[in-house]
Amino acid sequence: MRVFKFGGASVKDYKAVINVGEILRLHQDENLVVIVSAMGKTTNALEAIIASFSKQNHAETERLIDELKKFHHIIIQDLGLDQEPGLLDEIFIIFDGLKEKCQGSFGDYDFEYDQIISLGEILSTKIITNYLQEETNFKTAWVDARKLIRTNDRWREGRVDWEFTENLIQTEINTVFENGNRIAVTQGFIGHEAQGHTTTLGREGSDFTAAIFAYCLNATDVTIWKDVPGMLNADPKYFDNTVLLEKISFKEAIELAYFGASVIHPKTIQPLKRKKIPLLIKSFLNPKEEGTIIQESLAFDDNIPSFIFKMNQTLISLTPRDFSFIVEENLERIFGYLNAQKIRVNLMQNSAVSFSFVVDHSKVNLEKLVSFFKADYLVKYNSNLELVTIRHYDEVTIDRLTVRKDVILEQKSRHTARMVLKDLD
Ligand code: ASP
Ligand code: MG
Numbered sequence: 001m002r003v004f005k006f007g008g009a010s011v012k013d014y015k016a017v018i019n020v021g022e023i024l025r026l027h028q029d030e031n032l033v034v035i036v037s038a039m040g041k042t043t044n045a046l047e048a049i050i051a052s053f054s055k056q057n058h059a060e061t062e063r064l065i066d067e068l069k070k071f072h073h074i075i076i077q078d079l080g081l082d083q084e085p086g087l088l089d090e091i092f093i094i095f096d097g098l099k100e101k102c103q104g105s106f107g108d109y110d111f112e113y114d115q116i117i118s119l120g121e122i123l124s125t126k127i128i129t130n131y132l133q134e135e136t137n138f139k140t141a142w143v144d145a146r147k148l149i150r151t152n153d154r155w156r157e158g159r160v161d162w163e164f165t166e167n168l169i170q171t172e173i174n175t176v177f178e179n180g181n182r183i184a185v186t187q188g189f190i191g192h193e194a195q196g197h198t199t200t201l202g203r204e205g206s207d208f209t210a211a212i213f214a215y216c217l218n219a220t221d222v223t224i225w226k227d228v229p230g231m232l233n234a235d236p237k238y239f240d241n242t243v244l245l246e247k248i249s250f251k252e253a254i255e256l257a258y259f260g261a262s263v264i265h266p267k268t269i270q271p272l273k274r275k276k277i278p279l280l281i282k283s284f285l286n287p288k289e290e291g292t293i294i295q296e297s298l299a300f301d302d303n304i305p306s307f308i309f310k311m312n313q314t315l316i317s318l319t320p321r322d323f324s325f326i327v328e329e330n331l332e333r334i335f336g337y338l339n340a341q342k343i344r345v346n347l348m349q350n351s352a353v354s355f356s357f358v359v360d361h362s363k364v365n366l367e368k369l370v371s372f373f374k375a376d377y378l379v380k381y382n383s384n385l386e387l388v389t390i391r392h393y394d395e396v397t398i399d400r401l402t403v404r405k406d407v408i409l410e411q412k413s414r415h416t417a418r419m420v421l422k423d424l425d
Helices: 014-025 042-054 058-078 083-103 109-117 119-137 162-178 206-218 249-256 264-275 326-342 367-372 395-401
Strands: 003-007 032-036 141-142 182-187 190-192 198-200 222-226 248-249 277-282 292-295 306-319 347-350 353-360 377-391 407-410 416-423
Touching: 003 014, 003 206, 003 306, 014 119, 032 119, 032 206, 042 058, 042 083, 042 109, 042 119, 058 083, 058 119, 083 109, 083 119, 109 119, 109 198, 119 141, 119 182, 162 182, 162 206, 182 206, 206 222, 222 326, 248 249, 249 292, 249 306, 249 377, 264 277, 306 326, 306 367, 326 353, 326 367, 347 407, 367 377, 377 395, 377 407, 395 416
Parallel strands: 003 032, 003 222, 032 182, 141 182, 222 277, 248 292
Antiparallel strands: 190 198, 277 292, 306 353, 306 377, 347 353, 377 416, 407 416
16 A cells, blocks of 8 residues: 655646546556645635634635635536535535634634644545546545544644554554545645644645555555655755755655755654655656655665755854853853744854854844843854755865855765855855
């Protein structure tokens, strides 16, 4: 049994849904658990509805709900499924329910968020299941992930109860396949807590759902279908000659994610690594191409250097005014502040008497930071910088990347070079 995951872009309109059917046709001979996200930008649209509802702006909320209803209605029409009375009724009941709810009072934000945001995945999976049942000969079952993934009640970022979840998933999915189905369609991103209320796993959480199902079912592998050919060695936005990473280890994927590559969230990798279940990243536009395989072996990791660029960085240096050494006590104070302000440090370095760190410019309130530290530290900062991380670097690539740049700070370990650069202009 294999697990497939289709994200929002892969089901953004009727053509995309038909394409999903085509991909499934290429995999006729195996049982599939198919995890699907909300269609296109539905999750963002639902966030706007929640925000409007929270302000009790009833007219605007209703307008936004109608817009989203129309978006789904058009896809159903374009797929030729509007003659299926059951489907349209079901979809309209969901929107009517949402409208009614939004006429009432608004409770706890994060709780309400999960109850509403989860509808995006319910809608997409209802439509796709119906399409597969009507237009293909695959026996397909709709499975409610809200009943199978058990989390705690930390709304918007539920923590998975693995034992509980494993039991629920195994029982349900085994029954689905024993009943002669070949495809189980279910939702990414959503689950439930002990009282039965809906929870979510955090934005972009559908990849993680795929990993949860694979882990619980001991799947052969997981395939994430994306609009890119696989994992590239750099973001094409910043780099001309990108190369596909055909095969890398779980460990390398986690490292790349840590340094800021917008690949798969480390949360997704961890359960797969534990059971050595390979993760394939493939293009839904060219489904016959190999894509990337992330697996246990480290053997292929250093074939190709990878580049991770972070723009708009600010380097901050703190020097204690009493020239005390940068040791535990100073570090505790500095990190205490960063932690409390939820500021993520992208790179850090210290000398005897100063501590420097790099942060995303947009995520730090410099004024506040300076006023907090200035009594005891000399605070300096330098903005408009670029942080480049090269995995499996060599000197030639470093030279190439630093042309017309001032290297403000540099760190090298055996596999990783990191540089903070400023344009020379
Ligand atoms: N639909 C959710 C989101 O957009 C989950 C996902 O797509 O992974 O964040
Ligand atoms: Mg998505």
